[in-house]
Amino acid sequence: MKLFGSPSLLNHIPYAAGGFVLFFVLGAAGFVGLQHTAPKQPIAFNHAKHVSNGVACTDCHAGVQTQAKATLPSVDLCIGCHQVALTNSAEEERVRTVAAAGQELNWVQLTQTAPHIFFSHRRHVAVAHLPCAECHGPMEQATKPPDRAFRVFSMATCIGCHQQHRVNADCNDCHR
Amino acid sequence: MPRWGMVIDLAKCTACQACTVACQTENNVPCVPPKEAARGRIISWISVLPQIEGEYPRLSMRPTPLPCVHCDNPPCIRVCPVQATAINPEGVVRQIYARCIGCRYCTNACPYTRRMFNWYKPEFPGEFTEALNPDVSVRPKGVVEKCTLCHHRLQKARDEARAAKRELAEGDYVPACVEICPAGAMYFGDLEDHNSTVAALARSRRAFKPLEELGTHPKVIYLAQGEWSGGDGQGPRT
Numbered sequence: 001m002k003l004f005g006s007p008s009l010l011n012h013i014p015y016a017a018g019g020f021v022l023f024f025v026l027g028a029a030g031f032v033g034l035q036h037t038a039p040k041q042p043i044a045f046n047h048a049k050h051v052s053n054g055v056a057c058t059d060c061h062a063g064v065q066t067q068a069k070a071t072l073p074s075v076d077l078c079i080g081c082h083q084v085a086l087t088n089s090a091e092e093e094r095v096r097t098v099a100a101a102g103q104e105l106n107w108v109q110l111t112q113t114a115p116h117i118f119f120s121h122r123r124h125v126a127v128a129h130l131p132c133a134e135c136h137g138p139m140e141q142a143t144k145p146p147d148r149a150f151r152v153f154s155m156a157t158c159i160g161c162h163q164q165h166r167v168n169a170d171c172n173d174c175h176r
Numbered sequence: 177m178p179r180w181g182m183v184i185d186l187a188k189c190t191a192c193q194a195c196t197v198a199c200q201t202e203n204n205v206p207c208v209p210p211k212e213a214a215r216g217r218i219i220s221w222i223s224v225l226p227q228i229e230g231e232y233p234r235l236s237m238r239p240t241p242l243p244c245v246h247c248d249n250p251p252c253i254r255v256c257p258v259q260a261t262a263i264n265p266e267g268v269v270r271q272i273y274a275r276c277i278g279c280r281y282c283t284n285a286c287p288y289t290r291r292m293f294n295w296y297k298p299e300f301p302g303e304f305t306e307a308l309n310p311d312v313s314v315r316p317k318g319v320v321e322k323c324t325l326c327h328h329r330l331q332k333a334r335d336e337a338r339a340a341k342r343e344l345a346e347g348d349y350v351p352a353c354v355e356i357c358p359a360g361a362m363y364f365g366d367l368e369d370h371n372s373t374v375a376a377l378a379r380s381r382r383a384f385k386p387l388e389e390l391g392t393h394p395k396v397i398y399l400a401q402g403e404w405s406g407g408d409g410q411g412p413r414t
Contacts, residue, residue: 116274116313118328120335127338170264172327175272176312 038147039108042098044091051140057132064132068120072107075099111136111149117174128167178344179267180325181367181395182354183377184241188361191239195222195353195362199243202326202352204308206298206315219292221323222353238400241362243353244269244290244323245386245394252282252291260320267395268325276319283320287387288394291322326351346372367395 050060058064063071079099082092098105113119124130132139137150151157162169199205199222208218222243229236246269253261253269260275261282271291283291297317300308308314311328315321333349346365354364365374374397377383382399 114274118311118313123331123335127335171262171272172264172268172270172324173331175270175274176324176328 039110039145041108041145042105043094045145046091047139047142049143057139064121065126067122068118070121072109073105075103075105078105110146111151111153113153118176119174134161177265177368178366179368179395180246180330181267181365181374181378181397182243182325182351183363183374183383183397183399185361185363185377185399186238186240187399187401188359189224189239189241190359190361191224191226192358193224194356194358195241195243196220196224198352198356199323201307202309202312203324204298204300204312204314205321206294206296207301207304208296212295217293217295219294219321221290221292221321240398241353242288242290242386243351243396244325245288245392245396246323246325248393248395249391251285251287251390251392255281255285257281268327269322270324270327271320271322273313273315273319273321278318278320280320287390287392291320293320294318 051057060073060077061070062073062077063069075095075098078095082095085092085096095105125132135151135153139146139150158174159169200220203221205219205221212218222241225240225242227238227240229238246263246267248263248267250261250263250269253263257279258275258277260272260277261270262272263269278293280293283289283293294315294317298314309328311332329351330349334344337344337348346369350364354362363374363377365372367375367378369375377399378397380399382401383397384400385394385397388394
């Protein structure tokens with residue numbers, strides 16, 4: 001059977017070309033869309049405002065000094081200060097609504113290490129006295145929830161810093 | 177720099193298996209169904225092996241707890257094609273699960289058979305899933321695992337010593353098997369420190385290293401009498 005030049009097959013060429021174009025356009029649109037997907041946080045939390053009012057990082061991220069995970073604040077912790085309205089902010093009101101409903105704030109954790117890595121905030125902050133900004137960037141200036149983590153951690157990030165400061169870079173400390 | 181080592185007194189071991197159970201719970205070692213265990217696919221970082229000695233009718237059994245012996249010259253490291261296993265400056269031989277491709281060269285190279293392959297997705301019966309140790313990962317299917325000398329305990333002990341502004345003292349850090357041993361048959365410490373209990377015991381005439389002739393330089397040292405001991409094989413000494 002003659003394939004090329006057969007009228008039935010030639011008729012399909014415009015459709016195939018159209019399909020190709022559509023595929024790339026949709027793909028590009030999807031890619032751009034993915035690039036700009038900011039995680040939806042339960043509250044439009046203003047870091048800068050809290051810091052300027054004298055709230056320290058460790059007041060809300062209570063685990064930093066004592067445990068491996070820095071922890072994201074529970075609604076009870078927020079209510080500790082925001083029991084009564086301190087501002088006219090609608091976001092602040094929402095905290096009380098969530099608390100009154102007995103729900104929890106489902107924060108989206110942005111800065112993450114690989115799931116098989118054991119990272120201890122306590123060891124880095126309480127023992128090595130590393131400033132938070134070293135890994136988390138100028139979070140105290142953020143007026144709205146950040147779109148993405150300040151840093152994406154790879155093994156090179158960790159090892160680079162450990163070598164620079166001449167501290168132990170034993171495989172076993174993180175991989176266990 | 178310390179060189180961590182273990183001394184096991186075989187004369188004291190009662191084969192109670194407490195060390196194997198302690199290890200299993202401390203390190204989230206998964207349970208393997210009996211049928212698969214019979215195929216040799218059981219995972220047990222420390223096993224109490226029955227060593228039969230003598231000839232019938234003069235038989236005796238010497239229970240021998242065998243963890244990874246943490247060789248100074250480990251055959252497992254040389255065969256690993258992806259550098260998923262390494263020995264750290266303190267002499268602990270470790271497995272990096274994220275790198276392991278599951279080729280099992282190391283399980284074959286280990287003369288002590290102390291490396292186990294995860295043939296199955298790790299399973300923990302019932303409430304065991306709630307009792308996993310958060311300091312240790314649960315290994316995925318398809319990687320090799322082994323004794324770590326409870327490295328997470330060393331890190332914890334170091335942190336505590338640092339917080340108290342003192343040096344790490346003997347007894348601050350012991351693996352779970354040594355801690356649990358009800359017969360007090362296991363000792364753990366720094367072999368490099370000549371004043372430590374393990375270093376003193378390692379120098380004793382009863383001390384011998386398992387399969388020493390292979391040149392692996394193990395850091396798990398046994399104390400025994402008779403044929404196996406480091407003595408002249410003339411039996412107990414007074």
